[in-house]
Amino acid sequence: MKYSKATNYALHILLHLAVATPNQRVGVQQLAEQQDISPTYLSKILTKLVKAGMIESSTGANGGYKLKPDWESISFLDVIHAIEGSASLFGGCLNDNPDCLIQKVMISAEEKMEEELRQHKISDLAKKATVVF
Template sequence: MKYSRATDYALHTILFLAKNGSEKNMGVQELAEKQSVSPTYLSKILNKLVKEGMIRSSPGVNGGYSLSPHWEEISFLDIIQAIEGKTSLFDCCLNSNPDCSIKKVMLAAEMSMEQKLRNTKLSDLA
């Protein structure tokens, strides 16, 4: 199982914003430099996080990105789902068979992992 690089950038971006102070803005250029990524690519990721209400965007000379007021409640799972979507990691080829034992094991494992990610907040690391 592997998450996209975008998820890695999203997780690190929120952590950088938390360490910067929840009220302070950071520009996309600075956030991109910290992660050695293109500002254009990071902007697409930031737009998803803004859309989900995890961060705020402020235009202008002193603008940039900052954390939303409820940032302490943001879990790893929230960020991952904002970037990757909410579809299951496992796609059983026998979807018509609700008794598929392989599907049951895979979904149980996925649910355990999601619970761990749901219970781990980015504020725990900040």
């Protein structure tokens, strides 16, 4: 199983905002330099995080991005769903058989993985982080 680089960047950006500047706005250029990615690519990721309600953005001289006030509840699963969507990892069984034993195993495994990711919060990592990523 593999998640896109965008998910990796999103998790690191949220952790960076939580550790370094939870109540301050940070510009896209500064975040892009910190992650060593293009501002254009980062803007697409940030737009998804804004739409998911995890961060807020503002324009102007003091514009930028910052965490929403309730950011402590953001889980890894929330970030993954914001970036990747919530479609199942398993494509399903042949002929869409509702009694497919393989599908039952795959869905069960996916549910366990999602529960694990749901339990891990960005705020928990922020409490443990000693450096800004």
